[in-house]
Amino acid sequence: MGWKLAPGVGFCHAGNDLIFLDVRSDRYLQLCGERRAAFERLCAREPNDSGAMEGLIGTGLFARSETPTAIAPIEVDVPETDLAAAPVPRTGLPFIAAAARSLYWARKALLPERLAATLDGFTTAKRAAAGDADDMALAALASAYADARRWVPIPPRCLVDALALYRLSLRKGFAPTLVFGVRSHPFAAHCWLQSPSAVLTGTAEEANNYRPLLAI
Numbered sequence: 300m301g302w303k304l305a306p307g308v309g310f311c312h313a314g315n316d317l318i319f320l321d322v323r324s325d326r327y328l329q330l331c332g333e334r335r336a337a338f339e340r341l342c343a344r345e346p347n348d349s350g351a352m353e354g355l356i357g358t359g360l361f362a363r364s365e366t367p368t369a370i371a372p373i374e375v376d377v378p379e380t381d382l383a384a385a386p387v388p389r390t391g392l393p394f395i396a397a398a399a400r401s402l403y404w405a406r407k408a409l410l411p412e413r414l415a416a417t418l419d420g421f422t423t424a425k426r427a428a429a430g431d432a433d434d435m436a437l438a439a440l441a442s443a444y445a446d447a448r449r450w451v452p453i454p455p456r457c458l459v460d461a462l463a464l465y466r467l468s469l470r471k472g473f474a475p476t477l478v479f480g481v482r483s484h485p486f487a488a489h490c491w492l493q494s495p496s497a498v499l500t501g502t503a504e505e506a507n508n509y510r511p512l513l514a515i
Contacts, residue, residue, distance in 0.1 A: 301368030302341060302361050307415050309513030310360075311372045313483040319360055320479055320488075320513050322418060325411035327481065327488060328358065342370045375478055375511040378496055381503040382442050390447045397467065398447035405462035406453060418515050421465055421477065425515075428474045434496045437473045440464075441492070441499040460500045461492045468492075475499060480509030 304310070307322035317335050319328045330338050337351035344367070347355070355361055361370075390398075408417040444464050453459065461477055468475050479490045491506045492499040498506045 301344075301364045301366055302370065303364040303366075303368070304370060305360055305362040307418065307513075308360050309373060309479065311481065311510045311512035313481050313510045313512075316483040318481050318483065318486075318512065319358075320481070321360060322513070323415040324359060325414065327486075328360070330358075334358070341368060344368055373511060373514055375476070375514050376495075377478070377480075377503070377506050377511065378493055378498050379503055379507070380496065381498040381501070381506075382438060382445060383502065385438055385442045385497075387446050388439055388443045390443050394443055395447040395450050398444050398463065399451045401463035401466045402448070402451050402453050402459065404466065405459045408462055409458050417462065418477075421469070421515055424469045425474045428469055428472055434494045437468065437475060437494050438497055438499070440468060440471060440473065441497075457490050457501055461490050464492050464500055477515040478506070478511050479513040480506065480511045482509050 305321070305323075308319060310317065310319040312318075317330045317338070319330065320326075321328060333351065334354050337347050337355050340347050340351070341355065341361075407413065441464060444467060448455075448460070448463075465475060465477055475492050475494050477490065477492055479488070481488050487509075489501070489505065489509045491501045493506070497503070
């Protein structure tokens with residue numbers, strides 16, 4: 300038996316910092332000093348003394364695995380393009396209403412007590428989705444959402460918009476990727492929705508300023 304990341308946990312190296320996101324606890328955590336050294340030994344499958352392992356287990360970031368330990372940061376290619384140059388399709392009242400419903404839903408879905416269940420639901424729905432690879436059609440949907448979003452009186456926020464567009468995309472049979480990223484000195488966190496070829500919420504320039512640590 301080995302160890303793995305607990306459900307809803309991701310990590311990355313942001314500069315010289317080792318930063319974790321634990322969705323279920325709604326927190327970011329930096330491992331330093333002895334705990335970081337113990338984590339690096341764990342990843343290398345080197346022995347840790349009981350005190351070091353207790354310190355790691357106490358973070359809640361790790362869970363037992365039936366297979367040998369295999370812990371590594373995610374690899375996500377963040378596109379260099381976004382929707383800035385994309386044509387804006389004409390949106391009618393039905394789509395504006397659909398965007399509004401998704402935004403009001405997202406505002407509740409991101410609450411700490413609901414976010415983990417929201418992301419679990421997205422993961423399940425994404426597996427069942429058609430996963431249409433038509434990036435142009437997905438970009439057109441995202442552009443329509445951005446246009447319709449202007450009429451909804453909810454302040455822009457990266458997670459609200461990413462969740463709202465994710466929900467709309469899944470209902471249309473698309474399977475985009477929700478990416479959480481961080482940077483350090485000073486610490487900042489961001490999230491965005493992307494397809495293989497474009498950042499769909501926010502800008503590509505902003506997304507590329509962050510190091511991905513969890514993708515849904």
